[in-house]
Amino acid sequence: MSLAASALTLPGRLHGVTLSLEPGQLTAIVGPNGAGKSSLLACLAGLVTPAHGTVLLGETPLAQLPPRQRARRLGYLPQSPEVAWDVTVETLVALGRLPWQGAPLHRAHATPAQDHAAVEAALSGMDLADLRRRPVSRLSGGERARALAARVLAGAPEWLLADEPLANLDLAHAAALIARLKAEARTGRGVVLVLHDLAAAMNHADRVIVLAGGQVAADGAPEQALSPALIERVWQVSGEWLGEAGRRTLSIA
Numbered sequence: 619m620s621l622a623a624s625a626l627t628l629p630g631r632l633h634g635v636t637l638s639l640e641p642g643q644l645t646a647i648v649g650p651n652g653a654g655k656s657s658l659l660a661c662l663a664g665l666v667t668p669a670h671g672t673v674l675l676g677e678t679p680l681a682q683l684p685p686r687q688r689a690r691r692l693g694y695l696p697q698s699p700e701v702a703w704d705v706t707v708e709t710l711v712a713l714g715r716l717p718w719q720g721a722p723l724h725r726a727h728a729t730p731a732q733d734h735a736a737v738e739a740a741l742s743g744m745d746l747a748d749l750r751r752r753p754v755s756r757l758s759g760g761e762r763a764r765a766l767a768a769r770v771l772a773g774a775p776e777w778l779l780a781d782e783p784l785a786n787l788d789l790a791h792a793a794a795l796i797a798r799l800k801a802e803a804r805t806g807r808g809v810v811l812v813l814h815d816l817a818a819a820m821n822h823a824d825r826v827i828v829l830a831g832g833q834v835a836a837d838g839a840p841e842q843a844l845s846p847a848l849i850e851r852v853w854q855v856s857g858e859w860l861g862e863a864g865r866r867t868l869s870i871a
Contacts, residue, residue, distance in 0.1 A: 619676040621662060621777055621808060626671035631657040633832040634671070641776065641808040644800055646819035648812075648844075649829035650853055655812045656697060656781050658829065662810065663694040663779050675777075689717035690727070693775035697782045697812070699766050701754050707765050708750040712737050714772030740772035743798050745791065759786045767795060777808040784818060796822050820844050820859065820866050828852060 622638040632654045639645055639662075647655050660666040662673055664680045673680040675691060683691070693714075701710065715736060718728035728736075741747045744764040754762060763786040770778060778799065784792045800822060803809045813819050819826050819840060826843035828836040830852045836843040849868075850856050856871040 619776060620674075621810075622674045623658070623662060624672045624674070626658065626661050626668045626673070628654075628657050628661070628666070628668050628832075631832055632661070632668065635829075635832070635834055636671075637827060637834065637837065639808055639810060642803060642806050643824040644803040644809045644811065644822060645825045645827060646811050646813050646823035646840075647827045647829060648814070648816060648819050649835070653829040654832040655829055657832075659694075659779055659781050659810065659812050660696075663692055664688055665694065686717050689775075690773070691776045693770040693773050693778050695767060695770045695778075695780040695783055697785070701762075701766075704753050704755045706751055706753055707746055707757070707768075708737065708741065710754055710765050711740050711746070711768045711772050714740065714769040717773060736772045736774055740768040743771060744768040745794065760788055760791060763787055764791060764795070771798075771802075775807070777810065778802060779810045781812045782814065783811060784813070784815065792818075816844055816849070817866060817868055820868070821864050 620638055620640055624636050626632050626635040635658060647658060649655050657666065661668050664673065667681070675683065680688065712733070715728065715733045718733065741750055744767055746764060746768055749757070749761060754765065757765060767780070767783055783795060787795060796818065799809050799811065803824070823840050825838065826840045827834060828843050828848065835852050836848050846858050857868050859866045860869050861867055
C-alpha cells in the first residue's frame with residue numbers, strides 16, 4: 619500500500635512537496651542541513667500536521683486513521699529518541715508491540731506467542747540477545763541506537779520510517795542494520811530513511827529523493843538522483859563517484 623504526500627507545506631521547512639512512495643523499496647531522503655528531511659519524515663509518520671497538503675496511506679488520509687491503527691502500520695524512529703524510564707533492553711524492545719495488544723477491555727490483536735516471537739526476532743536481528751537484561755542507562759550510544767531500532771522492528775509495521783538510523787553505529791553494526799532494512803524491503807515493507815551519508819544512499823537505496831530548500835530537487839534511481847552535477851548544484855561541492863556499483867565512494871575535489 620503506497621504512502622503518498624500531496625503539496626505538503628510547513629512554513630519555513632517544506633514548500634509544496636509531492637511524492638508517492640511504494641512498498642518493497644528502500645527509499646533514501648537526502649539533502650543539506652535544513653533541507654526539510656526530518657520535517658518530511660515526521661509528516662509522513664503523521665506526527666506533524668502540515669499547514670497545507672495531505673498524506674495518504676493507500677487511499678486513506680493519514681489523519682483519519684485511529685492512533686493505534688496508525689501505529690501498527692507505520693513505525694517511526696526519530697533522530698534523537700528519548701527513553702523515559704531506565705528499563706531493560708528487552709522491555710524497551712517489547713514496547714514496540716504495544717499497538718498490537720489492543721486497548722484495555724478490548725480484544726487483543728496479537729497473541730503473547732506472537733509478541734514474544736517478534737521481540738526475539740528484533741533482539742536477534744540487532745545483535746542484542748546478550749544485552750537483553752542490561753538497563754538502557756548502561757548501554758553505549760551505538761547499543762542504545764540498536765535497541766531503539768529493534769523496538770521499531772518488533773512492531774512489524776508496513777512502513778519503517780527512520781531518521782538517521784546509522785548515525786551512532788560502528789561500521790559492523792551500520793552494515794548489519796542497512797542489510798536488515800534492505801531485507802525488510804524485500805519482504806514487501808516500505809522502508810524510508812533520512813541519510814546524510816550519500817555513499818550509503820548510492821550503494822543501498824532503490825530510490826533517492828533529494829531535498830533542497832524544502833523542495834524536491836531530484837527523485838529517482840541513485841545514479842540519477844546523485845549525479846555529480848546534482849551534488850554540485852545542491853551541496854555546492856565538486857565530486858565524482860569511484861568504484862563499482864554497490865561499492866561506490868564519493869571523492870570530493
